[in-house]
Amino acid sequence: MLQDGLSLYESRGLILRAFQEGGIFFSATDRSGGFLDALSSEYLKGLRSRADWVVDSFGLLDGAELDAMVRESIGTWGAEFAMESVLWAEEAS
Structure with a gap:
């Protein structure tokens, strides 16, 4: 299911896949912000909160x-x- 989701986002230009020595990495594109802005506010609020937690917990x-x-x-x-x-x-x- 995760692979299907990543493939869908990649096919729509929302993420970029990069093959590097440490593995496969994904990053947002310039289209990602507009997509996130189109999501419902409660969903987006939770998504941003979880993203902030990931950065705070593992970013360093x-x-x-x-x-x-x-x-x-x-x-x-x-x-x-x-x-x-x-x-x-x-x-x-």
């Missing part, structure tokens, strides 16, 4: 530090994602 980490943090936390996050998928399955039925 370099690639190696971020990679180490993700590797240390993936077990915990994996459990959260597994539980979330169970909840989605229950909602669908």
Whole structure:
């Protein structure tokens, strides 16, 4: 689902994909601001809040530090994602 979303945004010129030594990176384009401005205000407010949190939490980490943090936390996050998928399955039925 994530890959489909990224591909859609890329096909509309909203993000750029860059293949670099450290992996695949995505960045906003000059069209991204207009797209975000067109979203509903509550959704956009939440999106901006989450983006600010990401920058505040991880913005000073370099690639190696971020990679180490993700590797240390993936077990915990994996459990959260597994539980979330169970909840989605229950909602669908």
